[in-house]
Amino acid sequence: MSDTADKRTTVTIGDQTFERGPQGATHQTASGDTPPLTTQQGVPVADDQNSLKAGPRGGTLLEDFHFREKIFHFDHERIPERVVHARGYGAHGFFELTDSLSDYTTAKVLGKTGTRVPAFVRFSTVAGAKGSSDLVRDVRGFAVKLYTEEGNWDLVGNNMPVFFIQDAMKFPDMVHAVKEEPDRGFPQAQSAHDNFWDFASLSPETVHMLLWVMSDRAIPRSFRFMEGFGVHTFRLINAEGNSTYVKFHWKPKQGLQSIVWNEAVKINGADPDFHRRDLWQAIESGDYPEWELGVQLFDDAFADTFDFDILDATKLIPEELVPVRRIGRLVLDRMVDNFFAETEQVAFCTQNVVPGIGFTNDPLLQGRNFSYLDTQTKRLGGPNFTHIPINAPKCPFHNFQQDGHAAMHNPKGRVNYEPNSWGAGPRENPKTGYKHFPDNNGRTTRERGELFADHYSQARQFYISQTKPEQTHIKNAFVFELSKVETPNIRSRVIAHLLNVDETLAKGVAEGLGLKDLPAPAPAARTPITDLAASTALSILKNGPDSFAGRKLGVIVTDGTDAALLNALQTQVEAEGAIMELVAPVVGGITLTDGQIIPAQQKIVGAPSVLYDAVVLLSSAEGTKLLGKDATTRDFVADAFAHAKFIAYGPDATALLAKGGITSDDMDDGVIALKNEADIKPFITTCRKLRFWDREAKTHSV
Numbered sequence: 001m002s003d004t005a006d007k008r009t010t011v012t013i014g015d016q017t018f019e020r021g022p023q024g025a026t027h028q029t030a031s032g033d034t035p036p037l038t039t040q041q042g043v044p045v046a047d048d049q050n051s052l053k054a055g056p057r058g059g060t061l062l063e064d065f066h067f068r069e070k071i072f073h074f075d076h077e078r079i080p081e082r083v084v085h086a087r088g089y090g091a092h093g094f095f096e097l098t099d100s101l102s103d104y105t106t107a108k109v110l111g112k113t114g115t116r117v118p119a120f121v122r123f124s125t126v127a128g129a130k131g132s133s134d135l136v137r138d139v140r141g142f143a144v145k146l147y148t149e150e151g152n153w154d155l156v157g158n159n160m161p162v163f164f165i166q167d168a169m170k171f172p173d174m175v176h177a178v179k180e181e182p183d184r185g186f187p188q189a190q191s192a193h194d195n196f197w198d199f200a201s202l203s204p205e206t207v208h209m210l211l212w213v214m215s216d217r218a219i220p221r222s223f224r225f226m227e228g229f230g231v232h233t234f235r236l237i238n239a240e241g242n243s244t245y246v247k248f249h250w251k252p253k254q255g256l257q258s259i260v261w262n263e264a265v266k267i268n269g270a271d272p273d274f275h276r277r278d279l280w281q282a283i284e285s286g287d288y289p290e291w292e293l294g295v296q297l298f299d300d301a302f303a304d305t306f307d308f309d310i311l312d313a314t315k316l317i318p319e320e321l322v323p324v325r326r327i328g329r330l331v332l333d334r335m336v337d338n339f340f341a342e343t344e345q346v347a348f349c350t351q352n353v354v355p356g357i358g359f360t361n362d363p364l365l366q367g368r369n370f371s372y373l374d375t376q377t378k379r380l381g382g383p384n385f386t387h388i389p390i391n392a393p394k395c396p397f398h399n400f401q402q403d404g405h406a407a408m409h410n411p412k413g414r415v416n417y418e419p420n421s422w423g424a425g426p427r428e429n430p431k432t433g434y435k436h437f438p439d440n441n442g443r444t445t446r447e448r449g450e451l452f453a454d455h456y457s458q459a460r461q462f463y464i465s466q467t468k469p470e471q472t473h474i475k476n477a478f479v480f481e482l483s484k485v486e487t488p489n490i491r492s493r494v495i496a497h498l499l500n501v502d503e504t505l506a507k508g509v510a511e512g513l514g515l516k517d518l519p520a521p522a523p524a525a526r527t528p529i530t531d532l533a534a535s536t537a538l539s540i541l542k543n544g545p546d547s548f549a550g551r552k553l554g555v556i557v558t559d560g561t562d563a564a565l566l567n568a569l570q571t572q573v574e575a576e577g578a579i580m581e582l583v584a585p586v587v588g589g590i591t592l593t594d595g596q597i598i599p600a601q602q603k604i605v606g607a608p609s610v611l612y613d614a615v616v617l618l619s620s621a622e623g624t625k626l627l628g629k630d631a632t633t634r635d636f637v638a639d640a641f642a643h644a645k646f647i648a649y650g651p652d653a654t655a656l657l658a659k660g661g662i663t664s665d666d667m668d669d670g671v672i673a674l675k676n677e678a679d680i681k682p683f684i685t686t687c688r689k690l691r692f693w694d695r696e697a698k699t700h701s702v
């Protein structure tokens, strides 16, 4: 028997030297500290390129334990993806308390100002498979695990404060309806199909959430620029055993920002990982995203007089009624070492709360408390998923649970039960142990609270709280989604509900669908439908950043680009805390007017303007001629204009505007000439507004 491992030669490719095996596989030359490759049993491997055969052209031998172990492990690499929220992206960080809630709760993490605990956050889309795109129209998951000294607290929230349904009993139906249709297996990660809208139009409790999902909240610019919500009403319980209701909010310090639908469609093609990449780049570059933890605190007296039931997850409590008190900050400052080990295997459970934090009887929350534990057991292969490092508490934990698949923390010694007379092992403690808040109204029923039946008032409130461009986006989203619905009845049913929300919206959607006769409004399960006051907190544009920090500028450059202008631009962008990417005909290097050769980050064909918050055209006269003939460049300009972005152009790049379809009649205050370095600062200041919304009405006629 001969082995191939010792038949190595050395080759030089480019300016690097490699070891080469007989079949041509090249390796970096092993340095002294390179660890030896071993099997899972720790046996050193001699050849990782060739299986063991009976002669060079003979059959592969079963004896090859290294081959069998390697393939066996590979065959078992996949675990079931999450039934919802399959596509997600996680990061580590910490939570720090800035304002004590010790009057309200015994939870230590909310007790002493300055308390800091490690955190892990996983953002996600809901409907799509693991490999789907980031910019689908969907709710975003915002799941936070805080490793406190009293155990793990999971706040498994979303980027919207309400939900589609009121009772967990309906969750499988809702999820079945939104996922791909079971006979055809499509559409992937889309709510724009008959089954979803059929279910939604037959379930008026979804209407408020539909408004949110058709709004720009469903197409966030990145995870960094969205809010998070615990959704349900929870309880805080203090040392006297008194309970205060609480709703949790995460407010991004970066401000809120979303994109427009046409951009979303294109980003999904250009960079399906747009949100992942954004978080990765921000954290890797040290620009750590941060959220404030806010709480809305209220008591039974408020709950009794509030127009809606605080146990109804399809309703929110306007911030104008109960202000959000900011009590802490969440900072994400470290990417995972391994995506699978951490982001994929992290298991959130709504039941994971710590002493001083309790549940309410919200029927959605109660159902979730069963579902998450159950799903992790299936997904992660048994009850010991809590032993996986990302899921294990960082505080000491002791109990007599033992055995099962992959057990890592079995009890030590003789004692594995209690009570025992060995005086050993962990003991319960009635003083410090978790106490459930006694809350049971004592009657068994399958009804819902009466106020749950008001399905329209808050939907109407959401709509009137939006700015004009946001209202237009909502209308357009309904028209888009319902245009994909093939059954006319379903479209009409949705309009019938929208007539109870806002007549202008309903008529606008009907018109957009070409629906000639308006249906009668859907009979409301509870009347009257109340006119509530508008709430500023519900609009994205009213809660924008006032800064271009953390945003990305795409700059088209070519050979002969003006070095002084480009350098001045770079200085201003950095001063603002923003990011600049050079987009060029080639990535290898372009030569500026001063002879300097600089690499570009992107080749123009790989970087459409949808990847940027604002763009600058800085091509030279020659470069402009070249790019003027290029379809991708024309799209770059045309899209930036259509997506209401700020566009700046250098003296030699003016012709590119016309190539992108921007005529002199179209020029507006969002298209800005950079004649010299003095024009750059005002341009960056203008970019803080993020978009030039006035343009939108002129660029979208259908």
Ligand code: HDD
Pocket (backbone or CB within 6 Å): 082, 083, 084, 085, 088, 122, 123, 124, 140, 141, 142, 143, 156, 157, 158, 162, 163, 167, 168, 169, 171, 230, 231, 232, 313, 346, 347, 348, 364, 367, 368, 371, 372, 375, 376
């Ligand atoms: Fe859920 C995952 C958020 C209702 C059952 N959910 C999941 C995740 C988030 C949410 C963020 C992903 C966690 C992660 O990143 O691993 N879910 C919500 C919110 C809801 C909600 C904010 C309403 C307020 N969910 C809900 C109901 C049920 C579930 C009513 C079932 C009765 N959710 C699940 C699940 C998932 C899940 C099947 C799939 C994967 C997982 O749990 O870990 O158990």
